[in-house]
Amino acid sequence: MSTTRTTQRSTWRVVDIVIASVIAVASGVVFWAWSASYGLFSLAFTAFPPGTALLTGLWLFPAVLGALIIRKPGAALFCEVLAAVVEALLGTHWGMPVLISGLVQGLGAELVFALFRYRRWNLPVALLAGLGSGLFAGLSEAYVVGSVAEYTESMKLFHVGATAVSGLVVAGLLSWWITRALARTGALSNLASRRAHLEPALAVRK
Amino acid sequence: MSAAANGRTAPLTRQGVEISARGFTWQHAERDRPAIAGLDVQIPAGQKVLLLGPSGAGKSTFLHALAGVLEVDQDAGPTGELLVGGQDAFACSFPVGLMQQDPETQVVQSRVGDDVAFGAENLGVDPQEIRERIPQALDAVGLGALGYEHRTQELSGGQKQRLALAGILAMRPGLMLLDEPTANIDPGSIPPLRDAVIGAVESTGATLIVVEHRLEAWARQVDRVLVLAPGGGIAHDLQPEALAGDAAVRAELAQAGVWIPGYVPQTSPAPRAGGAPMLHAEELVCARGEHAVRTAPASFEVTGGRALVIRGENGAGKSTLALTLGGLLEPVSGQFAASPQLADGLPPSPFSWKAGALVARIGSVFQEPEHQFVTQSVREELAFAPLRARHGAAEEQKYDPRQVEVRVQELLERLGLQDLAEANPFTLSGGEKRRLSVATVLAASPDVVILDEPTFGQDANTWRELAQLLIEELAESTAIIAVTHDEHFAAALGADELVLAPAEVAATRTSSGPMLDAPVGDSWLAKINPLAKFGAIAGATMPLISTVDWVSAAVVIAATLLMLPLAGLGIGGFFRRGWPLLAAGVLAAWGIALVGQDSGRVLLDLGIFDITEGSVAGGVATGLRALAMAVPMVLLLSTTNPSDLGGALSQQLKVPHRFVLGALAGMRLLGLMVEEFTTLTLARRARGIGNLGTVRQRVGAKLGQLLALLVQAIRRAGRLATTMEAKGFGTGQRTWIRTATFTRRDGAVLAAGVLLGAAAIAAAIWAGTYNLIW
Numbered sequence: 013m014s015t016t017r018t019t020q021r022s023t024w025r026v027v028d029i030v031i032a033s034v035i036a037v038a039s040g041v042v043f044w045a046w047s048a049s050y051g052l053f054s055l056a057f058t059a060f061p062p063g064t065a066l067l068t069g070l071w072l073f074p075a076v077l078g079a080l081i082i083r084k085p086g087a088a089l090f091c092e093v094l095a096a097v098v099e100a101l102l103g104t105h106w107g108m109p110v111l112i113s114g115l116v117q118g119l120g121a122e123l124v125f126a127l128f129r130y131r132r133w134n135l136p137v138a139l140l141a142g143l144g145s146g147l148f149a150g151l152s153e154a155y156v157v158g159s160v161a162e163y164t165e166s167m168k169l170f171h172v173g174a175t176a177v178s179g180l181v182v183a184g185l186l187s188w189w190i191t192r193a194l195a196r197t198g199a200l201s202n203l204a205s206r207r208a209h210l211e212p213a214l215a216v217r218k
Numbered sequence: 219m220s221a222a223a224n225g226r227t228a229p230l231t232r233q234g235v236e237i238s239a240r241g242f243t244w245q246h247a248e249r250d251r252p253a254i255a256g257l258d259v260q261i262p263a264g265q266k267v268l269l270l271g272p273s274g275a276g277k278s279t280f281l282h283a284l285a286g287v288l289e290v291d292q293d294a295g296p297t298g299e300l301l302v303g304g305q306d307a308f309a310c311s312f313p314v315g316l317m318q319q320d321p322e323t324q325v326v327q328s329r330v331g332d333d334v335a336f337g338a339e340n341l342g343v344d345p346q347e348i349r350e351r352i353p354q355a356l357d358a359v360g361l362g363a364l365g366y367e368h369r370t371q372e373l374s375g376g377q378k379q380r381l382a383l384a385g386i387l388a389m390r391p392g393l394m395l396l397d398e399p400t401a402n403i404d405p406g407s408i409p410p411l412r413d414a415v416i417g418a419v420e421s422t423g424a425t426l427i428v429v430e431h432r433l434e435a436w437a438r439q440v441d442r443v444l445v446l447a448p449g450g451g452i453a454h455d456l457q458p459e460a461l462a463g464d465a466a467v468r469a470e471l472a473q474a475g476v477w478i479p480g481y482v483p484q485t486s487p488a489p490r491a492g493g494a495p496m497l498h499a500e501e502l503v504c505a506r507g508e509h510a511v512r513t514a515p516a517s518f519e520v521t522g523g524r525a526l527v528i529r530g531e532n533g534a535g536k537s538t539l540a541l542t543l544g545g546l547l548e549p550v551s552g553q554f555a556a557s558p559q560l561a562d563g564l565p566p567s568p569f570s571w572k573a574g575a576l577v578a579r580i581g582s583v584f585q586e587p588e589h590q591f592v593t594q595s596v597r598e599e600l601a602f603a604p605l606r607a608r609h610g611a612a613e614e615q616k617y618d619p620r621q622v623e624v625r626v627q628e629l630l631e632r633l634g635l636q637d638l639a640e641a642n643p644f645t646l647s648g649g650e651k652r653r654l655s656v657a658t659v660l661a662a663s664p665d666v667v668i669l670d671e672p673t674f675g676q677d678a679n680t681w682r683e684l685a686q687l688l689i690e691e692l693a694e695s696t697a698i699i700a701v702t703h704d705e706h707f708a709a710a711l712g713a714d715e716l717v718l719a720p721a722e723v724a725a726t727r728t729s730s731g732p733m734l735d736a737p738v739g740d741s742w743l744a745k746i747n748p749l750a751k752f753g754a755i756a757g758a759t760m761p762l763i764s765t766v767d768w769v770s771a772a773v774v775i776a777a778t779l780l781m782l783p784l785a786g787l788g789i790g791g792f793f794r795r796g797w798p799l800l801a802a803g804v805l806a807a808w809g810i811a812l813v814g815q816d817s818g819r820v821l822l823d824l825g826i827f828d829i830t831e832g833s834v835a836g837g838v839a840t841g842l843r844a845l846a847m848a849v850p851m852v853l854l855l856s857t858t859n860p861s862d863l864g865g866a867l868s869q870q871l872k873v874p875h876r877f878v879l880g881a882l883a884g885m886r887l888l889g890l891m892v893e894e895f896t897t898l899t900l901a902r903r904a905r906g907i908g909n910l911g912t913v914r915q916r917v918g919a920k921l922g923q924l925l926a927l928l929v930q931a932i933r934r935a936g937r938l939a940t941t942m943e944a945k946g947f948g949t950g951q952r953t954w955i956r957t958a959t960f961t962r963r964d965g966a967v968l969a970a971g972v973l974l975g976a977a978a979i980a981a982a983i984w985a986g987t988y989n990l991i992w
Contacts, residue, residue: 024876024877025289025939026876026880026939026942026943026947026948027935027936027939027940027943029876029877029880029881029884029939030880030883030884030935030936030938030939030942031884031932031935031936031939032880032884033880033881033882033883033884033885033935034884034887034931034932034934034935034938035928035931035932036881036884037884037885037887037888037891037931038891038927038928038931040888041888041891041892041895041927042895042924042927060812061805061806061808061809061812061813062809062812062813064805064809081932090877094881094884094885097881098885098888100851100855101855101860101885108755108756108759108760108847108848108850108851109759109763109844109847109848155992156763156992157763158763158766158991158992159806159840159844160809160810160840161766161840161991162766162810162814162815162833162836162837162839162840163810163813163814163815164813164814164815164816167813167814186921189921190921190924190925190928193594193925194925194928194929194932196594196642196644197642197644197645197925197929198642198644198645199644199928199929199932199933200932201248202289202936206247206248
């Protein structure tokens, strides 16, 4: 029997690539669609713009979601960068820096999954990945790319903290919940995460 | 290359391949029994075969196995033997064409010419040869009039299927596999597609296997009919004539839900008596949005106990009318009013009703059942609308929870879904989903039920159950409105007919949402290599990261504005594209002014925060810097097609083409997803989810909508990946018909960008404003 189509656990199949890409694009659509109702939100934050950091997690969730669904090395990075490309193409967000942000944010999540050798996809790992992504985003904005470089030192710390918490809750928890809900619908049947809804939230996968 | 050996001028000639299965069995992962078991069949080269069988008999699995797109892993695999042209099918030695039913996922690329070439490129065919095949293939499917640059997103469903066929023909396959190719296209588009298929296989000699539910179109055109048995193997091996003559075979196929020619399922007669008036429309004009195409005015009356069928050409706006009648869209002009009996104490405009009041009065069933699912089980799904239904002017609860339980139980029994009560709605079969989506609406017993193409793609059994269900509703004095092409369905319901005249403006399929592949025009910059432009922008903006000052930012912004004519943009067009960036820049500036590092005179004291000269200067610099880093991208975006950027990335930077083209294929679905998201919003209201409610309910509703979008998107992506694999994607070395080049002019653009970045920094240092942020 020929086994030419048998694939390694870590290599990307065409279906992995296309689904990862669609997750990124769907995230872009949601950002675009919600930005209308989000107008009210940002108006509320106009009084205190640093508060928008609390919403950053929304922009980080493609990274964690993509990795939890695809379960391949590089998925977090790929999805987050592609989501950033889509945002840039739609012209809803900052040109070149959005690509750098995508890279940095994706890397933050990717490193966490790599730390667990791409073998654990449970709730704590998802939360950590969200946290990692948020931490990277916050640190980069405060100290590297410097979009908030002019903040006072304490405000920079607030910014990093708020972004990290947002990443933990929105990107981490939300992505984990959505992955399980998706698995329940049978939509993930040809992916490594097809049994995500049956896996315990905390235990280690064998 | 064997393809090239066919000669330049030869028409599409190639011998078909034979197929041989011996004891072939396929086991999917996580299934109890194999999808195909012990299949023995021989199909000679060039034969045209119609493949039938009840759902679950493994028809699609068999086609996917022949196309070599089934994945073998530790849980899934074949036993026995399946040969295509004498070679193992899983080795993919021959190009095989596969067409599936969803037109959206049969097209891979965003431009017509590229899409036709896609499969041949993957097979490594010489680009010169491919360029000659493209017009031949497009002519063969009757799309010769389309330009190569035509956007594939603008094609109708039937055209997309024919384009996919052209792409298959350009691969010169010896075997063509069609999996319900006409299930999702309107009846008028079926004959041209069918004729294109038959013409192509006859001129190339390719072997053809078609799976279809509706046999009318194919029965006369094929050589042989194979009927798969549910347990495995072949139940019947027939001459096509038997479909018309053999009563036993006809009865058996009808039992399995197959649409045999000349068969209409039996239903009880529809009641003829009309009841109370429900809806009244006078010169009603509808549209999806402010700038969308408007429907022709329509005047009509909807009465209880009667069915009304809405007909009209594609693009006439039948679905838009249905959404308006359902109280989901606001009428553009004319009169549209609910009768006092239907309104039940509320004002006459259904659009003004709250979602809970709406579901108790008018129910809307969407074309795609999954758009309407909002819960995690069939039982909850049925209970959802009645629990939210409100009646009377005071909007009291229509049913108490006890009554709801009784209604749900009744409906489960009526639909034969008792055993599936706890199943996730998304996991049901196509027919079960359709019945469930209708039942979820009937559950709140509205007086008017509106259905959009309810019988589209359904087998004869689901069709009969659906018609029977609606006839029973008519007997209960419910008014039924259906958008449908299906004459038998209209006849079964004894329906009146409303023909919607074509919309005034020719309905060009313009998408109202964002586009990723908007036309780029033919400006000077449009001809520059995308990577050169990208590099130039990086060179100009990346140095700005090192500093927060207004001088370097101003230099870059000024230079960008000066270059607008090169991109064919006026200042107006620039602001239309760039205004969100401006808004973001202002917000960033305000943030810094508020909490930035303070120095100098205090301008405003806000308690814990001060606005000072220093923080305002910091804010202005931050805002300008953000703008300067963002706006040059407008030059790239307005002059670059993402496909060209992808091609350059892959060919010149050697980014693996699987990732680049895989990403582009996914991105092509953007417009579709935006449409879907809008539809999902309407579908939520149709299920009784309003804009109001507790924070928890609203967050829940948003998450549910996100989930539904992702389910659709992931399913689509799976089918798209199958299409791409069937077109030989990702296996070997590919060729490109569009070769990316890097000329001296491209080099000059790149250098200009880098120089600009250096000049901006130099200006800031010279002006003394440069400050390193690290």
